Amino acid sequence: MDVDNLPEHELPGLLRAAALTAKEKLHQLTDAEKDELQHWLEQKTQHQEWYDSLRSGDGLSRLNTDYSKFTAAAQPALADFHRQHFPQPTPSRTTKILRASWIRYAAAVFLLLAVAWYFMPRQQPKLAQQPPKPIQQQILPGQEGAILTLADGSTIELDSVGNGVVAQQSGADLSVSNGQLRYKANGKSSAEETFNTLTTPKGRQYKIILPDGSAAWLNAASSIRFPTQFTQNARRVAISGEVYFEVAAMKKAGETLPFIVNADNRFEVEVLGTHFNINAYADEPVLNTTLLQGKVAVTAQRPEGRQKVVLKPGEQAAMALRGGEAGKMTVRPGDPGKVLAWKNGVFDFDDVGIEEVMRQLKRWYDIDVKYAAGVPKIEFVGKMTRDIPLEGLLIALEKSNVHFRLEGRTLIVLP
Incomplete structure (x- = not known):
């Protein structure tokens, strides 16, 4: 030209x-x-x-x-x-x-x-002057937002609340500040544990400061269930989807309380004070726990008995969900940059197959995906920010000779 x-x-x-x-x-x-x-x-x-x-x-x-x-x-x-x-x-x-x-x-x-x-x-x-034609709805990227379910079953949509105290639960005041939910002890402690649940729908992510000061970042289509105050001899939370933790130390009677994460009832991660990421999406073929700092023990219950592995920084415990090795954990090197790409606002598609790419897009853009003629065997290369509309991302992906068609909120992968 x-x-x-x-x-x-x-x-x-x-x-x-x-x-x-x-x-x-x-x-x-x-x-x-x-x-x-x-x-x-x-x-x-x-x-x-x-x-x-x-x-x-x-x-x-x-x-x-x-x-x-x-x-x-x-x-x-x-x-x-x-x-x-x-x-x-x-x-x-x-x-x-x-x-x-x-x-x-x-x-x-x-x-x-x-x-x-x-x-x-x-x-x-x-x-x-021509009559306007129907325009394909633009599919925007995900954003900060979540739904909080209180102990009595009532819910608060955190997407729309302003800064300030939004609720009070047993032993804690709940406040929102700049898209972050924080639990702060209010002196009204109780021996009975009451639980709240924070859920991110597709197309949302959120950060929460738990009652002990630990921080958790929830990726899209994830949840965390936790007590409004930690009164027992162990701090226990349950998650689904993908959550990154930075665990604060907490002592009781001079002893450091362990922090235990139940991941979708498939395995548990026990820590004393550390940074780690758990990917426990039910639609993934492998569930991963990746350690960045500190020390964690990952325990899975298998038909033949419990399996426990201890991770060092930079290691990843991977548990297969399908095939003859289903339920078995293996330890392998982790890639912190790739694992935490979602938390840092990035898609990391380097050497990633199309099915994994589509699973990420389904959660972040809240879309459905169909394959017109089977799943193409192709791997992508590169990184991209998560803050652009879906159409822009598809144009980039088409450089790998994969073609798409959008029908409403359904993305069709063409041969």
Whole structure:
């Protein structure tokens, strides 16, 4: 594409073609849009050359780079576009890409979509006068939020509550501050334990400070059940899904109380003071406990008896859920960066198969996934922030020659 000599009057048409090309890559072009793109291609031979360039691997990204000075002039319009279409604040993150420039590619497409949206109604009024077509609902990324179930069964949706005390439970005041739930002793201790449960639906994650000062981060589609005050000789909590813990030391009568996590009734993790991550999603083929600091003992109950392994920092206990080795734990090196990518706002798809990628997308974007012709045998390479709409992420994934179609909130993986 000879962008240096591009006539100014061609720019709106080219930007519109770029937007349509992006939708074409996602198999989302309407019949009217297909006709519009075909009409543009037939206007000039050069349009076909530009289209071929846009369809190339990095054509959209290069167009965005070449026209950075032009798009800078459209910043007020772009800001207004994002206020209307991206109501949630999006933190700015820089993520190292290994062998795929995913973020740059996705960002280029969305910038081009925004610029085309801004300029086309003024440049082509006839198109603007056409009846509006149904628009595919944009699927935004997950955000902070959770549901708290109190001891009496009542619930509080933490997505919508403001900062301050939201409830009182036996022995604790419950307060929310900047998207974080904290339990603080109020001096009204009781010998009887009462329990609360914090649950993150799909598309949500949340942080909680437990009554002993320990911190827990819940990934999407996860839960933690815990007492409102720790009065027994061991601190026991139960989880499902994926939770990262930073456990605080707590003593009683001069003795440090152990902290014990029951993971979906499949195994237990016992610690004295440490940082670790448990992935116990029921739909994963392997459940993992990864230790970052300290020391933990992981115990699983098997038909032939209990199996206990002790982890050192950097090690991972992996328990298979299927096959002849189901229920057996093995110890292997862990990858803290990959394990904690979700907590740090990143998808780490390096050497990850498509089924694992789709399981992560299902939880974070709250979608269903179907395979049109079986599961493709392909592994992805690279990292990407979790704060972009699903459509942008799919454009990046399509660079691995996997194609998708969105139907409502169902993502169909095409052959």
